Amino acid sequence: MPKPIHEADYRQLMEVLRQARLRAQLDQAAVAEQLGVPQSFVSKYENGERTLDVIEFVAICGILGLDPSQEIAVIGRRPRLRPTAKTSN
Template sequence: MASIYLEQYQAIIARLVQARKDAGLTQVELAERLGQRQTFVSKYELGERRLDVAEFIEICKAIGVEPAQLLTS
């Protein structure tokens, strides 16, 4: 089974989504901070696209949260 479907991966993505919302950012605003299109954010939030570690770290920075904080929540 691909890791995108693992419970832990889905929990991390859910934490990313919540962190974005807690920061008051829309998908469009986050995408702009990342230099990406809104569909990039939408696809990983919906589980249609898998994030690598470097992308995860950049997203956390753009949201303003520590990556370790989301991994240990």
């Protein structure tokens, strides 16, 4: 199965969350406790095994002291791969 075109962006965003967690001197268990989820939840999104929905992302940003809109804006400024238009002959 082909990889989604947004995979690199998503991995970058998850790395931002992981680095922010480390800067905040929190382990995965501490973040999970504040979210009310198992530690494996944090591990899986940081490792790309699980995706986050917007509500989860905002909650995690709150715990880590990040502004969600600023973090998304960084991703929005990255160059995008554009699907090539099919030409008809």
